[in-house]
Amino acid sequence: MKTQSKLYFYLTISAILLVIIAVWSLNTGVYDFEGKSAFEVLGKVIKGDQDLSLSDQYVVWDVRAARIIMAILIGSMLAVSGTGLQGLFKNPLATGDLIGLTSGATLLAAIAIVLGGHFKQYLPEVIQFSLVGIAAFIGSFLSMLLVYRISTSGGKTNVVMMLLTGVAITAIGFSITGFLIYISKDDQLRDLTFWNLGSLAAATWTKNSILTVVLIISYIILLPKGKALNVMMLGEKDAQHLGINVERLKKQIIIITALMVGSCVAFSGTIGFVGLIVPYILRLLFKSNYAFILPLSAVCGSILLLTADTFSRSIVEPSELPIGILTALMGGPIFIAILIKFKKSL
Amino acid sequence: MKKFILAASVLVAVYSCKKEAGKPTENTTEVSSEAPKSTHKIVTLNGGITEIVSALGQEKEIVGTDVTSTYPESLKATAKDLGHVRSMTIEPIMAVSPTLILASEKDINPELMGKIKSSGIKSEIFKQEFTVDGTKKLIADVAKAIGNTDYQKLNDKIDADLKQIQPIAKKPKVLFIYARGNMLMVSGKNTPMASLIGLAGGENAVNDFEDFKPLTPEAVVKANPDVLFFFTSGLQGAGGNEGALKMPGVSQTNAGKNKKIITMDGGLVSSFGPRLGEAAVGLNKLLIENTK
Numbered sequence: 001m002k003t004q005s006k007l008y009f010y011l012t013i014s015a016i017l018l019v020i021i022a023v024w025s026l027n028t029g030v031y032d033f034e035g036k037s038a039f040e041v042l043g044k045v046i047k048g049d050q051d052l053s054l055s056d057q058y059v060v061w062d063v064r065a066a067r068i069i070m071a072i073l074i075g076s077m078l079a080v081s082g083t084g085l086q087g088l089f090k091n092p093l094a095t096g097d098l099i100g101l102t103s104g105a106t107l108l109a110a111i112a113i114v115l116g117g118h119f120k121q122y123l124p125e126v127i128q129f130s131l132v133g134i135a136a137f138i139g140s141f142l143s144m145l146l147v148y149r150i151s152t153s154g155g156k157t158n159v160v161m162m163l164l165t166g167v168a169i170t171a172i173g174f175s176i177t178g179f180l181i182y183i184s185k186d187d188q189l190r191d192l193t194f195w196n197l198g199s200l201a202a203a204t205w206t207k208n209s210i211l212t213v214v215l216i217i218s219y220i221i222l223l224p225k226g227k228a229l230n231v232m233m234l235g236e237k238d239a240q241h242l243g244i245n246v247e248r249l250k251k252q253i254i255i256i257t258a259l260m261v262g263s264c265v266a267f268s269g270t271i272g273f274v275g276l277i278v279p280y281i282l283r284l285l286f287k288s289n290y291a292f293i294l295p296l297s298a299v300c301g302s303i304l305l306l307t308a309d310t311f312s313r314s315i316v317e318p319s320e321l322p323i324g325i326l327t328a329l330m331g332g333p334i335f336i337a338i339l340i341k342f343k344k345s346l
Numbered sequence: 347m348k349k350f351i352l353a354a355s356v357l358v359a360v361y362s363c364k365k366e367a368g369k370p371t372e373n374t375t376e377v378s379s380e381a382p383k384s385t386h387k388i389v390t391l392n393g394g395i396t397e398i399v400s401a402l403g404q405e406k407e408i409v410g411t412d413v414t415s416t417y418p419e420s421l422k423a424t425a426k427d428l429g430h431v432r433s434m435t436i437e438p439i440m441a442v443s444p445t446l447i448l449a450s451e452k453d454i455n456p457e458l459m460g461k462i463k464s465s466g467i468k469s470e471i472f473k474q475e476f477t478v479d480g481t482k483k484l485i486a487d488v489a490k491a492i493g494n495t496d497y498q499k500l501n502d503k504i505d506a507d508l509k510q511i512q513p514i515a516k517k518p519k520v521l522f523i524y525a526r527g528n529m530l531m532v533s534g535k536n537t538p539m540a541s542l543i544g545l546a547g548g549e550n551a552v553n554d555f556e557d558f559k560p561l562t563p564e565a566v567v568k569a570n571p572d573v574l575f576f577f578t579s580g581l582q583g584a585g586g587n588e589g590a591l592k593m594p595g596v597s598q599t600n601a602g603k604n605k606k607i608i609t610m611d612g613g614l615v616s617s618f619g620p621r622l623g624e625a626a627v628g629l630n631k632l633l634i635e636n637t638k
Contacts, residue, residue, distance in 0.1 A: 030441040054466040059440050062464065201435040202457040318438030319429035 007292055014299040018072070021303060025068050025310040030317050031059045038064065062205070070203035071309045072302040073211040074268050077218065077260040079301020080294065082275020083282075084222055087229035087290050088253045089157045092283065092338050095275035096140070096261040099162055100169030102272065104143030105136040105265035107173040112136075114180045133210065137262030143169050144258045197324030198271035200309050207267050214263045218256045219298065225249065226291035233288060271324050273331025274301055280334050304330075386492060389439055390415060391431050391449035394474065394481075397619035398488045399448070401500055407492075410442040412453075416613035417621070436461040448491060450474040474618065476538035478504065478545070481622045500620045507623020511630045514547040518637045521551040521571035521601065523561060523590075524580045530561040530593070532569075542615055542622075543575070546629035563595030573636050574601045575629075577612035608632040 026038045033041050033056055041060045044052045082095040096102050112135035123131070146169065151162035228249055231239045236246045264271070278301045282293040308327055313320040389410040390396040396415035399408055405418065410426045412434070428438050431453045439447065439462070447462055447469040454462075454471065462469050470491040474484055482501045489497035522539040523532050533539040533550070534557055540550035551571035559565075574590060584590050587607050596602040610632070615625045 030438045032441060055440055055443065058465045059437060063437050063440070063461070202461075204460075313435070313437075318426070318441070319433055320435060 003291075007295065010292075010296060011299060014296060014303065018299060018303050018306070021306050021310070022068050022072070025071075025306055026060070026064050028310050028314050029059070029064060031063075033060075066205055066208060067200050067203040067309065067313075068306060069208050070200050070211065070268070071306040073208060073215055074200070074264045074271065075274060075301040075303070075305025076298045077211075077215055077264055077301070078271065078274035079278035079297040079304070080219070080222065081257040081260045081264075083279040083290070083294050083297040084225075084229075084253050084257050085275070086279055087225075087232065087294075088250060088257075089151075089159075089162060090233060091157065091159050091162070092280065092342065093159065093163065093276075093335075095273070096257065097270065097272040097275065099147045099166035100143045100173070101140040101147075101258065101261045102265055102270050103170040103173030103177075104139035104141075105262045106139070106270055107177055108135040108139030109133075109266050110177045110180045114183070130210070133263055133266040136266035137259055140262040140265065141255070141258035144254050148254060196270055197322030198269035198327075199320075199322060200268055201313075201320065202267075211263060211267060214259060218260050221252055222256050223295055223298065225253070226289075226294040229290035229294070230288075269324070271305070271327055273327045273335070274305055276338075277327070277331050277334050278304055280338060386446045387442070387444045388492065389428070389442060389444040389447045391428075391434075391447070392453055392472075392474070393417070393613055393617035394484065394619035395448050395450060395472065395488055396421065397617055397621060398485050398500070399492060401620040402489055402492065402494045402497060404492055404494065409444055410439065414453075414613070414617070417617070431455070431458075434458055436465060440465060440467075446470070446492065448472070448488060476541045476618050478508065478622065481618050484618070485620065503620065504623040507627050508545070510623075510627050511545070511547060512634060514630075514633060514637060516637065517547065517549040518572040518633050519551040519570065519600075520548040520573045520575050520633070521566070521569055522575045523584070523593075524558075524577060530584070531558040532561045532565070533558050538616055538618060539575070542626060542629060545622075545626040546633055548573070548629070548633050561593070566593070566595035567598045570599045571601045572604075573606045573608055573633065576607065576609045577615070578609045579612055581607070581609045606636045608636055 023039060026042060029038070036056075038060050041052065041056050042065065045057050045061045078096065081101075085094040085096065085099070086092055088094070109132050112132045116131050116135075147162055147165045150165045151158050228239075228244050231242055231244050232246070232249070234242075240246050278297045279293055282296055282300060286292040286296075305323075305327070308330070309323050311321075312323045312326055315321055386404075386407050387409045388399060388404070388407050390399055390408055391412045393412075393414035393416065396408065396411050397417055399405065400418050400421070405421065406424065408421060408425045410428050411421060412431045413427065413429055414431075415421065415425075426438075426442050428434055428442075431449070432455060436458065444467055447467055449459075449462075449469070449471050451471050451473050459471065470487075472484055472487055474480065481504065485497050485500050489495065520543045521532055522537075522543065523530055532552055534552045534555040535550060536556045537550075537558060543550050551569040552565065574596070576584065576590065581587070581590060584593070587605070590607050591597065591602055591605065601607070608629075610625070610628060614621055615629065
């Protein structure tokens with residue numbers, strides 16, 4: 001029970017921190033509310049105040065608030081997917097972008113965008129609307145299966161194989177995506193940077209609601225799995241003896257992480273390293289206790305991405321830095337730190 | 347625990363600094379009472395459109411432009427440069443509180459277009475055709491959007507300019523080259539540059555593909571241009587005349603053998619606005635000089 005209350009304490013602290021950052025983010029931007037703070041304006045929007053100028057309302061609600069919520073949702077899911085994968089592979093290097101999930105998702109999303117027009121009319125309407133999202137999910141799911149099949153034998157994952165498979169998938173994905181960008185007209189895949197470095201600029205409430213549904217479904221299944229993942233660390237045979245349905249747990253983690261990574265890529269492009277940085281920092285604080293780091297990574301991922309995004313849109317006003325540059329800047333050194341730390345065991 | 351408190355306090359500190367610093371207040375320029383028409387606050391997101399609004403005498407109403415709007419230069423002082431249309435986001439546009447946003451369909455990305463549409467600000471997205479008639483139509487459309495009926499003089503000027511073009515007996519084959527990132531691209535048929543080269547009495551050297559494609563040595567040799575045509579800034583990027591002549595394949599062509607390289611200002615030749623006639627005459631003169 002003591003550990004439980006400790007967990008709630010940390011969760012509360014992180015959540016408060018997240019709220020503070022969200023307030024700061026809401027007040028950050030080039031638009032000027034003529035003496036009012038963005039927070040006041042948001043209050044008026046929520047109250048349905050009539051004397052609010054349309055522009056003020058639009059900037060606060062449809063631009064900034066939508067973007068903040070998107071950063072919270074995507075940051076959270078990327079971090080949790082990283083933590084889940086690391087539990088599954090029992091390895092701190094397993095993250096969606098390193099083992100090729102993101103490339104797989106990007107690749108199929110790009111195919112859906114460039115070639116989707118040709119077969120769209122044969123699909124039911126619901127699927128048409130979310131074609132890119134579904135494609136991204138399938139892409140990350142297939143990559144995941146491939147990586148798992150190639151790198152795991154007899155319940156043991158060979159890390160080198162896992163990373164090399166990721167490199168291979170990334171290379172294939174990059175080349176085909178590059179080709180698609182080359183043949184596409186400017187109006188389809190305008191922005192290579194969007195896919196390679198990600199962006200939250202296109203946040204809308206519709207996208208946020210889809211992401212929220214994905215997040216809720218994923219977390220209901222994944223977040224209670226912390227203890228089971230802790231037991232998995234003993235090895236799959238022991239976990240089986242202790243009453244954990246190992247195969248089922250693995251399947252769940254594979255499908256849920258693929259779903260989360262796929263949805264994130266579909267809406268925000270490739271934002272790398274979030275799934276690496278957050279679990280790493282949490283592991284420094286709480287060792288590999290997944291009962292702690294799984295729920296905490298959900299909040300800390302949001303903190304990280306929201307901070308990065310707020311910086312990305314305020315450093316070089318009026319334009320913005322692609323957010324992937326910032327996350328990679330933070331993630332690169334941490335990746336090297338992990339490599340040095342685990343030099344002997346890799 | 348300590349770490350959390352530390353991190354939280356740092357953030358609070360950062361946030362309060364930010365608040366104290368405050369934001370620079372926007373200068374809302376007082377519109378002079380001389381202006382006869384209703385005044386707008388216009389954001390123009392395309393070089394040609396910017397030129398049209400300015401040439402119609404409403405330059406003062408432009409509050410924000412994109413990076414391709416390099417002319418007239420006086421705009422630098424009065425309008426905010428919002429950067430590149432491709433990577434632009436809605437908030438900086440809203441920050442200059444425009445009443446009207448003018449953009450061309452080919453430049454603007456769909457995400458931004460959607461945001462502009464839902465922002466409630468009046469916007470006009472024009473289809474831009476890179477021909478003389480297309481330019482005249484754009485001038486008329488833009489004039490209509492800003493409530494200006496006095497645009498015929500701009501179209502007359504284009505016609506008057508075009509009359510000065512001297513026919514060239516043996517049409518020179520012109521290859522237009524520009525750098526996109528670190529790739530050199532050449533313009534095929536149905537591109538703005540091909541259209542301008544045609545107007546100026548030349549012939550676009552590449553006719554077996556549309557749009558812009560990366561330059562390959564074989565394609566250059568096959569096209570065998572008489573003249574290489576660059577943006578002034580583009581030629582510098584390619585290493586000046588020396589660099590251009592060293593490009594793969596160039597030395598095998600007539601242009602390479604006779605060292606015929608011409609440059610013009612990128613804003614002038616690619617905007618297809620009121621200075622279209624001027625641009626065509628300028629190119630025509632250069633082609634005549636370089637085909638003797």
